[in-house]
Amino acid sequence: MTGVVLNNVVKRFGEVQVIHGVDLEIDDGEFCVFVGPSGCGKSTLLRMVAGLEETTEGTILIGERDVTRMDPSERGVAMVFQTYALYPHMTVAENMGFGLKMTGHPKDTINSKVAEASRILKLDPYLDRRPKALSGGQRQRVAIGRAIVRGPEVFLFDEPLSNLDAELRVEMRVEIARLHREIGATMIYVTHDQTEAMTLANKIVVLRSGRIEQVGKPMELYSDPDNKFVGGFIGSPAMNFLNGTTAGGHVSVPGLKQDLALPLNLQEDGRKVSVGLRPEHLEIDPAGDTLTVELTEALGGVSYAHLVTPTGETLIVEERGDVRTEAGARVGLTIPLEKAYLFDADTELRIR
Amino acid sequence: MRAQAKLGLVLLLTPLLLWLTLLIFIPHVDMLLVSLRERVSAGVYRTSLANYWAFLSEPLYLRTFMRTAVMSTLATVITLLIGFPVSYYIAKIARGRVQSALFLLCLVPFWVSELVRTFGWMILLRETGIISNLLQFLGLVEGPVEMLYNDAAIMVGLVYTSMLFMVVPLVTTLQTLPDEVVEAGYDLGGNSFSVLREIIIPHATPGIVSGCIVVFMLSLGNYLTPIMLGGKDSLWFTELIYSQFIVRFNWELGAAFGFMLLLLSSAIVWGMLKLTGQSLERTVG
Numbered sequence: 362m363t364g365v366v367l368n369n370v371v372k373r374f375g376e377v378q379v380i381h382g383v384d385l386e387i388d389d390g391e392f393c394v395f396v397g398p399s400g401c402g403k404s405t406l407l408r409m410v411a412g413l414e415e416t417t418e419g420t421i422l423i424g425e426r427d428v429t430r431m432d433p434s435e436r437g438v439a440m441v442f443q444t445y446a447l448y449p450h451m452t453v454a455e456n457m458g459f460g461l462k463m464t465g466h467p468k469d470t471i472n473s474k475v476a477e478a479s480r481i482l483k484l485d486p487y488l489d490r491r492p493k494a495l496s497g498g499q500r501q502r503v504a505i506g507r508a509i510v511r512g513p514e515v516f517l518f519d520e521p522l523s524n525l526d527a528e529l530r531v532e533m534r535v536e537i538a539r540l541h542r543e544i545g546a547t548m549i550y551v552t553h554d555q556t557e558a559m560t561l562a563n564k565i566v567v568l569r570s571g572r573i574e575q576v577g578k579p580m581e582l583y584s585d586p587d588n589k590f591v592g593g594f595i596g597s598p599a600m601n602f603l604n605g606t607t608a609g610g611h612v613s614v615p616g617l618k619q620d621l622a623l624p625l626n627l628q629e630d631g632r633k634v635s636v637g638l639r640p641e642h643l644e645i646d647p648a649g650d651t652l653t654v655e656l657t658e659a660l661g662g663v664s665y666a667h668l669v670t671p672t673g674e675t676l677i678v679e680e681r682g683d684v685r686t687e688a689g690a691r692v693g694l695t696i697p698l699e700k701a702y703l704f705d706a707d708t709e710l711r712i713r
Numbered sequence: 714m715r716a717q718a719k720l721g722l723v724l725l726l727t728p729l730l731l732w733l734t735l736l737i738f739i740p741h742v743d744m745l746l747v748s749l750r751e752r753v754s755a756g757v758y759r760t761s762l763a764n765y766w767a768f769l770s771e772p773l774y775l776r777t778f779m780r781t782a783v784m785s786t787l788a789t790v791i792t793l794l795i796g797f798p799v800s801y802y803i804a805k806i807a808r809g810r811v812q813s814a815l816f817l818l819c820l821v822p823f824w825v826s827e828l829v830r831t832f833g834w835m836i837l838l839r840e841t842g843i844i845s846n847l848l849q850f851l852g853l854v855e856g857p858v859e860m861l862y863n864d865a866a867i868m869v870g871l872v873y874t875s876m877l878f879m880v881v882p883l884v885t886t887l888q889t890l891p892d893e894v895v896e897a898g899y900d901l902g903g904n905s906f907s908v909l910r911e912i913i914i915p916h917a918t919p920g921i922v923s924g925c926i927v928v929f930m931l932s933l934g935n936y937l938t939p940i941m942l943g944g945k946d947s948l949w950f951t952e953l954i955y956s957q958f959i960v961r962f963n964w965e966l967g968a969a970f971g972f973m974l975l976l977l978s979s980a981i982v983w984g985m986l987k988l989t990g991q992s993l994e995r996t997v998g
């Protein structure tokens with residue numbers, strides 16, 4: 362079994378603490394995605410698993426082995442870097458076989474492993490080229506191939522697609538998902554892109570400022586966020602938030618000039634809250650006149666209407682099909698109460 | 714339009730071409746011609762290889778020539794061995810202010826003239842110098858020690874003078890080595906030694922080669938350091954050239970010596986490029 366376990370892991374760069382006590386269990390064969398805004402410590406955490414950064418406190422287990430103080434080479438992991446980190450003076454085949462060469466494997470073994478990896482990644486025509494003569498997507502495939510050839514127990518990816526253009530990114534995303542199905546090894550994948558996280562992961566770990574905000578399956582995080590941050594981070598376009606106060610078991614939302622009777626048991630009156638509404642759950646009510654349509658973005662299948670409330674808050678509403686409200690119109694909003702989320706305005710925790 | 718562009722190019726290149734022709738090409742052609750001239754009697758010359766024959770048949774000349782070549786090579790190797798870790802530290806480990814400060818520190822010796830710099834070493838190394846006094850004070854030696862006027866002193870001086878010319882190209886190439894490339898080496902199972910050999914050195918090769926070429930040429934052509942720090946037995950080839958031209962007025966032999974030096978440095982540079990599979994354009998450009 363080669364799961365990965367982090368026990369109260371802490372990282373400090375000198376005085377600055379970057380990771381604040383992370384506990385996490387990743388099961389064998391799982392595709393685990395670390396997601397969070399730039400600078401939240403995703404790469405640092407991944408590099409600690411790889412052994413490229415020292416762990417200040419806590420322990421890291423890979424397959425029940427304590428690897429906290431081990432060298433990268435002893436951990437049975439292989440990393441794929443955002444910048445590919447290929448060796449320009451070696452051919453594609455040499456790059457892929459480099460790990461085995463360094464660890465003293467015979468030529469035959471190296472050749473057959475490289476051949477197998479290049480078959481999986483469709484790199485056969487390029488084996489004799491230098492990385493310079495490859496496109497971005499091909500380079501990334503070579504970097505992945507180099508990891509595969511190593512035969513690691515755990516694959517680590519640090520934003521592997523962010524240097525690719527949008528089209529290629531989708532293609533490589535599918536490729537990585539296929540690779541995971543084919544190889545079945547444990548994978549940890551870092552990204553700041555929630556779409557990548559949602560489409561690839563078995564398990565998403567949402568990080569903010571060096572702390573785990575929530576861990577769960579993609580759809581769990583989408584439909585049942587623990588706090589305002591996760592609610593706002595998962596889902597695209599992002600969840601809308603409106604300020605409100607509790608009153609008599611309802612939530613009074615000044616921006617909508619409306620009291621929402623959410624299916625929650627709200628005891629306390631006068632509590633400051635934030636109401637979370639997903640764009641795809643809202644519907645424009647042409648009969649109303651509380652909100653102003655500022656602009657609409659038509660993307661073809663869907664369009665997004667940007668609305669402004671009388672209190673100056675903004676909302677995005679997704680419209681499907683041919684329906685498209687014109688900018689400047691005054692409209693109302695239909696809110697499915699069972700799909701509204703309520704968060705405490707101060708602690709940002711979900712009120713269930 | 715095209716004619717104008719051409720004219721511009723010509724005007725831009727003129728000073729360079731003029732400089733190359735007047736100061737490099739013409740003197741060397743002239744030197745070659747002079748070196749092929751044999752003096753028969755006053756004012757009468759004929760063309761022959763006599764000067765080169767004189768060079769080859771006199772053991773002192775040949776020995777000094779070989780010694781200069783070997784010592785320069787050694788100085789280059791030592792400079793590389795000291796300069797590489799220093800450059801690696803400056804380029805990859807030091808950050809921000811420390812990095813620029815260290816880089817500047819390599820420049821400091823060049824704030825004073827070569828003469829003063831070499832004299833500084835004499836103050837340190839001579840019999841009544843600082844190091845000798847310090848050793849006596851610490852009771853490590855009995856009497857005064859003379860550390861000047863030998864090959865080791867020349868070597869120290871040459872390495873010291875050349876260090877900057879090794880560190881600059883090395884730092885420049887090492888700075889272009891991405892951290893991830895080194896990290897990937899460790900991740901793929903390498904240790905410090907194999908990562909150095911397989912990743913860092915291949916990446917730094919253009920810098921190593923250009924640093925070595927410059928340091929070797931500077932050492933070969935150095936005049937002041939060997940004279941001031943070396944003893945009476947440690948002749949440098951440039952001293953022979955100087956004495957033929959200035960002391961003996963034997964320009965023909967001096968020119969032949971000069972040409973031999975040029976051939977030697979060209980041969981070594983060519984060999985170094987061939988050995989490492991580098992091209993001159995890639996190394997210099």
Ligand SMILES: Nc1ncnc2c1ncn2[C@@H]1O[C@H](COP(=O)(O)OP(=O)(O)O)[C@@H](O)[C@H]1O
Pocket residue numbers: 374377379397398399400401402403404405406
């Ligand atoms: N070597 C380092 N020294 C000091 N601070 C660092 C170092 N590496 C990363 N950090 C800091 O740690 C934080 C997290 O960085 P990182 O893990 O790279 O974020 P992410 O990958 O989530 O964008 C950032 O604030 C960054 O400035």
Ligand SMILES: [Mg+2]
Pocket residue numbers: 403404405520
């Ligand atoms: Mg990062």
